[in-house]
Amino acid sequence: MIPTKFNDFINSPHGMMMGTRDAQLVPEVSRVLGARFMDENHIKCFMDEPTNRKALENLRENGLMSLVLVDVISAFSYQFKGRLVSSAPMTQEELDEFAHYMAGFNDAIAALWRMPGVPYRYPHSSMLCLVMEVEEIFEQTPRKGTGTKVLTT
């Protein structure tokens, strides 16, 4: 179960990266543009298809994914590990959620670097929604003791 305290964190305009791996255990890093809490076991996240083909191929092969979310201002960070449940082109509701994320992330980046518009330069055509079943959560804020497991299902 994803503790309810994570709902707002997951839905916030954080920096996000995803890790996958192929059959030879070669890792792949991917940029994620938004995530949403779905229910006590699932979150969804958004990524563009054209620049993430290798990751999507990895997910079709084995489904294993890790997602790290970081508050770009405070560096507060959590990693979610689990499995892909589904991937599909975004619905209108998801496009609205994505637009909300991009606006919020743009504001965060503008506050940090005084450079508005940066997230909109990231490739974001042909967006997909990935649904993830969360199996483990790790605290990853940079400080002594980081890496503590918060949740195991």
Added chain:
Amino acid sequence: MSALITEEMKPAMSGTVPSGLVTCSADGIPNVAYISQVYYVDGNHVALSHQFFNKSMRNIQENPQACVSILSPVDFQMWKLDLRFARTETSGPLFESMTTQLEAIATMMGMEDVFHLKAAEIFEVINVEQVGITNDPNNLFHGRE
């Protein structure tokens, strides 16, 4: 061997923008973490700052492959670097240079009491993929600021 790291990529190794590092355990579980430094060593090697990433390094000991993203603070181009672990350094000119850069990053982030370089983890760069920035007019929010 020709250099895989180009001049264009070097600003992305200034430490301005944190990088995403993905490793994988021997039993196949990927791990992703943000790291402060991907430091240029030469045209085919980078050094990663070892501060907190204990799980990442445990994975590297089991499986020496890694993948890291770097992002230019100049034009926001992104590259993915496929890496293979080479060695660890805990002293010497490279370690000292990374320490100095990390202190500057820590000051910028207000984390002087938190960031401490334990080691410089040196990796061979196996492949580079440029992700780039968008000029696609079909992008949903193209040109919006």
